[in-house]
Amino acid sequence: MMSSDLIFDATVSFEYKCLRVFEFQRSNNPVYERFCDALEIHRPQSISEIPLLPIQAFKDAEVLTNFENSKYKIQNLEYFQSSGTSGMQRSRHYLRDPEIYRRSIIEGMQQFYDLDDFVIWAYTPGYNENPNSSLIWMLNTLIGREESGLSRFLELGKPLDENEIRKVTDAGKKLMVFGAAFGLLDLVEMKNVQLPADSMVMETGGMKTYRREMNREELHRRLAKGFGISLSKIHSEYGMTELLSQAYNPGGYWFGTVPWMEVSTRNPKDPMEEVRTGEEGLIGVIDLANLYSCSFILTGDKGVQVGGGKFQVLGRWNPRNLRGCNFLIDQD
Amino acid sequence: MIKITQTLKNWLEPNNQALQEAIEKTVSEGLFSKQDIQHQLSVLRGNVENGEIQKWANRAGLTDQKNAKGKKVLCLHAGNLPLVGFQTALGVILSGADYYGKLSRKDPYLLGSFLREIEQIGIEQEIQYTTDLHDFQNLNADHIVFAGSEASVPQVEQEVKKLGAAKEKAEYLIRTAKFSIAYLEDWNEEVKNDLVESMLRYGGKGCRSVAVVVATFTLDEVKEELSSAIQKFWKDNPQQQKPAPELKYQFAYNEGIQRNQLWLEDFLIQETDELPETDFTVNCVKGDEAKVRELKAQFGTKVQSVYTTETEISGLETEELAKAQSPPLWWKPDGVDVVEDISSTIS
Numbered sequence: 279m280m281s282s283d284l285i286f287d288a289t290v291s292f293e294y295k296c297l298r299v300f301e302f303q304r305s306n307n308p309v310y311e312r313f314c315d316a317l318e319i320h321r322p323q324s325i326s327e328i329p330l331l332p333i334q335a336f337k338d339a340e341v342l343t344n345f346e347n348s349k350y351k352i353q354n355l356e357y358f359q360s361s362g363t364s365g366m367q368r369s370r371h372y373l374r375d376p377e378i379y380r381r382s383i384i385e386g387m388q389q390f391y392d393l394d395d396f397v398i399w400a401y402t403p404g405y406n407e408n409p410n411s412s413l414i415w416m417l418n419t420l421i422g423r424e425e426s427g428l429s430r431f432l433e434l435g436k437p438l439d440e441n442e443i444r445k446v447t448d449a450g451k452k453l454m455v456f457g458a459a460f461g462l463l464d465l466v467e468m469k470n471v472q473l474p475a476d477s478m479v480m481e482t483g484g485m486k487t488y489r490r491e492m493n494r495e496e497l498h499r500r501l502a503k504g505f506g507i508s509l510s511k512i513h514s515e516y517g518m519t520e521l522l523s524q525a526y527n528p529g530g531y532w533f534g535t536v537p538w539m540e541v542s543t544r545n546p547k548d549p550m551e552e553v554r555t556g557e558e559g560l561i562g563v564i565d566l567a568n569l570y571s572c573s574f575i576l577t578g579d580k581g582v583q584v585g586g587g588k589f590q591v592l593g594r595w596n597p598r599n600l601r602g603c604n605f606l607i608d609q610d
Numbered sequence: 611m612i613k614i615t616q617t618l619k620n621w622l623e624p625n626n627q628a629l630q631e632a633i634e635k636t637v638s639e640g641l642f643s644k645q646d647i648q649h650q651l652s653v654l655r656g657n658v659e660n661g662e663i664q665k666w667a668n669r670a671g672l673t674d675q676k677n678a679k680g681k682k683v684l685c686l687h688a689g690n691l692p693l694v695g696f697q698t699a700l701g702v703i704l705s706g707a708d709y710y711g712k713l714s715r716k717d718p719y720l721l722g723s724f725l726r727e728i729e730q731i732g733i734e735q736e737i738q739y740t741t742d743l744h745d746f747q748n749l750n751a752d753h754i755v756f757a758g759s760e761a762s763v764p765q766v767e768q769e770v771k772k773l774g775a776a777k778e779k780a781e782y783l784i785r786t787a788k789f790s791i792a793y794l795e796d797w798n799e800e801v802k803n804d805l806v807e808s809m810l811r812y813g814g815k816g817c818r819s820v821a822v823v824v825a826t827f828t829l830d831e832v833k834e835e836l837s838s839a840i841q842k843f844w845k846d847n848p849q850q851q852k853p854a855p856e857l858k859y860q861f862a863y864n865e866g867i868q869r870n871q872l873w874l875e876d877f878l879i880q881e882t883d884e885l886p887e888t889d890f891t892v893n894c895v896k897g898d899e900a901k902v903r904e905l906k907a908q909f910g911t912k913v914q915s916v917y918t919t920e921t922e923i924s925g926l927e928t929e930e931l932a933k934a935q936s937p938p939l940w941w942k943p944d945g946v947d948v949v950e951d952i953s954s955t956i957s
Binding site: 309310312313314315316317329331332334335338339546547548549550551610 | 712
């Protein structure tokens with residue numbers, strides 16, 4: 279048995295925790311066990327020897343770490359499901375212990391922000407129709423813990439109300455507006471507003487699923503202009519259904535992780551190998567909050583890292599050299 | 611035409627010293643296996659013996675009025691399999707255009723040895739070739755032919771533009787097909803052997819190679835037989851290149867999610883209808899003609915050909931599975947006949 283407290287215990291080294299979680303998951307998660315067995319990885323001595331499970335597994339299988347005779351049965355568990363159109367294969371992430379996710383959200387954000395200072399507003403078109411959205415769960419958690427009563431989900435299709443903004447200021451609080459990238463853009467396109475200078479906008483990604491093509495820099499520039507705040511107040515969150523922790527970029531484009539999460543960039547031709555700092559690769563994530571699913575994940579995102587573990591997300595990874603005839607200027 | 615045909619015949623002669631040297635160099639540098647080269651040459655010999663050069667010219671409608679004489683065509687040849695650029699080079703020369711070939715550094719000798727012999731017969735057209743694109747600085751070509759992926763096209767176009775290798779308004783013929791689909795209704799010795807050849811020849815690296823199989827039966831039903839046939843094929847045709855560790859990773863992933871698969875260490879056949887992205891992998895799925903149509907539509911221009919054994923699939927152009935790795939000289943990469951394309955454009 280593993281205590282979930284270990285994950286958040288700052289006095290224990292990350293590596294030690296990883297090796298313990300690996301052992302726990304390898305022994306109690308059939309998908310991960312079979313994966314490791316096929317790779318002939320049994321007792322890693324360091325983090326670098328731990329294999330990362332391709333994230334697609336959350337679509338193709340039930341990724342659950344559970345004891346054989348556990349009272350928790352998969353059919354009774356709450357789960358998160360990624361958004362998607364009908365017929366599309368969607369990821370499913372079973373939530374065996376919601377308290378871990380709650381702690382990860384709150385304690386994770388507190389690593390970057392003084393949460394008690396903020397009123398949370400969430401504008402989430404597209405997510406509201408998904409009753410199993412992990413983002414909505416997260417926002418409910420943040421809104422629920424804030425005590426002023428001013429935190430809430432914003433009504434869709436309505437611009438921000440200056441009177442409501444004033445109430446936040448009058449309560450001595452700062453405003454944090456959460457939303458998927460293009461939802462926020464819709465909001466400013468309805469009406470440009472002037473948020474107080476100490477407000478913050480938290481963009482949660484979702485750029486690939488929307489109707490407009492735009493890079494993150496352009497998006498942030500437009501949001502800053504539309505909300506009347508400085509570019510440094512437009513922040514991003516990197517999260518997904520398959521992860522119970524988030525990374526944040528508190529201004530700029532480099533994400534930092536919470537202490538129980540670590541990101542690496544992997545060689546797509548050999549995912550056991552990390553690419554050099556500054557080189558593009560597949561983003562690999564170790565998220566110890568995924569204690570009851572799988573903590574060792576190879577995403578399908580392209581990324582690049584600088585020193586200190588900070589990373590940038592460069593979109594989806596597209597195989598550069600799909601099989602077949604291909605004139606490659608640097609090779610042919 | 612007669613001169614070109616005769617030169618090709620001579621070049622293909624098994625006792626042609628220049629060709630033998632090109633083969634030896636290619637093999638000794640580990641570029642391709644002797645078996646794959648011999649297979650390619652044997653297909654070409656068959657093509658020539660069948661009179662396919664003349665037939666190709668007829669099919670493309672080449673005449674004194676319709677041709678590409680006086681036009682400069684720059685060909686950027688890929689090097690994923692031996693002589694992969696041969697058909698394009700021959701087509702351009704047949705069309706009467708001036709041929710400028712950027713040979714692949716992965717396959718510089720074989721096509722080079724043919725072009726050298728063509729150069730020597732004193733045809734009117736310009737024949738130039740090199741492995742360095744910079745040699746074509748300020749060429750101002752009218753036409754560019756190359757195979758590329760969505761990701762590689764802008765980079766190539768930019769480089770060509772930077773060098774002034776093509777005119778501002780040059781026509782680009784870009785081939786984007788990456789693999790082929792086989793549809794199997796029957797399973798017998800002949801189908802099995804044709805399938806193995808279509809999947810494994812050249813390590814499965816050509817766009818005519820089968821990377822997706824739709825069959826009316828499951829992988830499990832034929833797994834053992836298929837495995838034996840593959841081992842037999844490899845005994846005669848050892849796989850030249852070894853896969854990257856990603857292949858074993860994919861195998862392990864399949865084990866994890868309990869996807870049915872046939873793992874052969876250097877090659878993987880897996881039961882899925884996803885896009886085949888990894889080298890040395892074939893995806894197979896149980897399905898009918900409707901499934902073939904669905905996948906063809908889904909994978910779009912990445913699909914070169916759809917092969918069947920005897921069946922026709924309504925709404926789809928199909929080819930014989932047995933011809934996957936031994937196509938006629940005029941087969942159309944991406945559905946475009948290079949001779950017709952450059953001739954009709956220029957005349």
